[in-house]
Amino acid sequence: MQFNVAQLLKEPTGATRRYELNEATANLDEELKFLGPLVGNVQLLRTNSGVLVTGVLSTVVQATCNRCLEPIAVPVRFEVEESFRPLTEVFTGRYLRPDEFEGSEADLEDAALLINEQHILDLSEVVRQLVWTALPMYPGCNWAGSGQCPNLARRLAEIGELEDVELYSDADVRHDEAAIDPRWAALLKFRSDEDSALS
Numbered sequence: 651m652q653f654n655v656a657q658l659l660k661e662p663t664g665a666t667r668r669y670e671l672n673e674a675t676a677n678l679d680e681e682l683k684f685l686g687p688l689v690g691n692v693q694l695l696r697t698n699s700g701v702l703v704t705g706v707l708s709t710v711v712q713a714t715c716n717r718c719l720e721p722i723a724v725p726v727r728f729e730v731e732e733s734f735r736p737l738t739e740v741f742t743g744r745y746l747r748p749d750e751f752e753g754s755e756a757d758l759e760d761a762a763l764l765i766n767e768q769h770i771l772d773l774s775e776v777v778r779q780l781v782w783t784a785l786p787m788y789p790g791c792n793w794a795g796s797g798q799c800p801n802l803a804r805r806l807a808e809i810g811e812l813e814d815v816e817l818y819s820d821a822d823v824r825h826d827e828a829a830i831d832p833r834w835a836a837l838l839k840f841r842s843d844e845d846s847a848l849s
């Protein structure tokens with residue numbers, strides 16, 4: 651995911667390059683297990699202070715179901731929109747001063763958003779972070795909907811423990827009111843009010 655943008659930086663503001671990606675993801679993040687390549691399209695747009703990268707990318711990552719703890723494949727799709735600034739001036743090789751950059755101060759401090767001295771724009775770190783943020787917080791076998799985990803229901807049925815059992819209900823969980831800390835006892839009133847409202 652490295653692009654030589656030397657020629658693009660020599661062109662006027664508004665110049666673009668478009669790329670179709672089909673990249674291997676083996677070395678992108680050692681904590682993630684990718685099940686497929688990173689595919690999609692990106693556009694590099696010359697701005698007055700650098701290069702704006704936009705695009706839509708997708709891949710498939712192995713995760714663990716939050717309910718049955720089985721490995722599952724999770725499709726991940728995300729948008730890229732980041733501004734990169736060059737470290738050096740493309741014509742002279744002179745290092746650019748921070749006050750010559752027309753972006754925010756936060757962008758100046760992020761090393762992942764720098765175009766290096768050889769005018770290589772590396773999209774890897776930005777993509778790695780976007781994959782993490784695009785992953786579901788609680789991946790499940792039926793990650794697109796709600797309800798019981800099909801793998802867990804199947805496994806319980808196989809061992810004969812699933813007979814009209816509601817797997818994820820805590821309605822029957824009650825605490826011994828005598829064992830409750832007296833400082834929290836006033837909250838019991840709210841539970842009894844809720845129970846009477848439901849009945």
